[in-house]
Amino acid sequence: MRIDRFNFGPPVGFPVQFRVVGPEPNTVRDIAYRVRDVVRQNRNVVDPQLDWNEQSPYLKLAVDQDRARALGLTPQDVSQALAMLISGAQVTTIRDGIEKVGVVARAVPSERLDLGRVGDLTVTSRNGVAVPLTQIAKIEYAHEEPIIWRRNRDMAITVRADIVDGVQAPDVTSQISPRLQEIRDSLPPAYRIEAGGAFEESAKGNASIFVLFPLMVLVMLTLLMIQLQSFSRLILVFLTAPLGIIGASLALNIANQPFGFVALLGLIALAGMIMRNAVILVDQIETDVAAGLTRKQAIVEATVRRARPVVLTALAAILAMIPLSRSAFWGPMAVTIMGGLFVATFLTLLYLPGLYALWFRKSLEERGTAEKVEVAPQHQPAPQPAIPLAQAAE
DSSP states (O other), X not given: OOOOOOOOSSOOSSSEEEEEEESOHHHHHHHHHHHHHXXXXXXXXXXXXXXXXXXXXXXXXXXOHHHHHHTTOOHHHHHHHHHHHHTOEEEEEEEETTEEEEEEEOOOHHHHSOGGGGGGOEEEOTTSOEEEGGGTEEEEEEEEOSOOOEETTEEEEEEEEEEOTTOOHHHHHHHHGGGGHHXXXXXXXXXXXXEEEXXXXXXXXXXXXXXXXXXXXXXXXXXXXXXXXOHHHHHHHHTTGGGHHHHHHHHHHHHTOOOSHHHHHHHHHHHHHHHHHHHHHHHHHHHHHHTTOBHHHHHHHHHHHHHHHHHHHHHHHHHHTTGGGGOTTTXXXXXXXXXXXXXXXXXXXXXXXXXXXXXXXXXXTOBOOOOOOOOOOOOXXXXXXXXXXXHHHO
């Protein structure tokens, strides 16, 4: 009996799998035995096994064509006669109330169920003579593969196993894979060992992200350039993106959550949130410099003034992720965003001002030019000529 938890994502069956692929079944089986022995040495796996292994016995009749033709029989006649004796053939039906019941004719159990007495079964020739099966066919006992699994037209035997609680399947596969290197080095041509299970599915999911990753970075840099309009400030903002890895890794370890496909999505989203805070801070510094402050004063003033909005925005995002952190599927993503954003927010308020000051260290004392507002002169009436007092009195 095998009991497994409900798995999210693509079904993989057994979480740890190693496929032995090659053209010849016996060689593939021998290699699979060696791989299974290596997998069994890992204490994190449970019940290592092969998906197909044991051969099953079979009975083969080699018809003597000359003797069969002499008796007027063909291999098809022999096959039909044996099918009727062993499996049976319906000869008629009888009515049982309103039901019709088929009547099957076949040999008695003592004859058809004993493989040792198969040769004693008789086949009727065309002239009505009963001929023992041993006179027209040779009985061969051998073994054959009951089922053959193929992958890309090659035979494949999969060594598979479950894992103990508290470990991740990709980690267990990574632990076992180096120990299989000695077997890989000794493989004959056309034979190979492939990692499957959760390790393979995780690699497929990550590959689907990395295909679009260059386009994503290009679009992100374009938007930042439109906002910042400076290569220097663009590089400063982009260098804050890795700060989320510190808090994300710490949070995942504390919560005992796996770093898989969903957590990777959360890490990518986290980088965007961190750079958004950096853009706000850099833009405020540049605004203060344009208002007439020195860069040194602007760095301090902008950091103090924007600290509260940045922290409150980050806390709002962190609190919004708390209900999602209890999800079995989206939990790793929520934990990644919560831990990474919490640590990166405070690091951004310390790291970015210091990096900005280091980048513009030669112009820290330079004062920005405040914008002057030009006031248009108002229209004044032209002065009137003086009027003599006598004329004024008149």
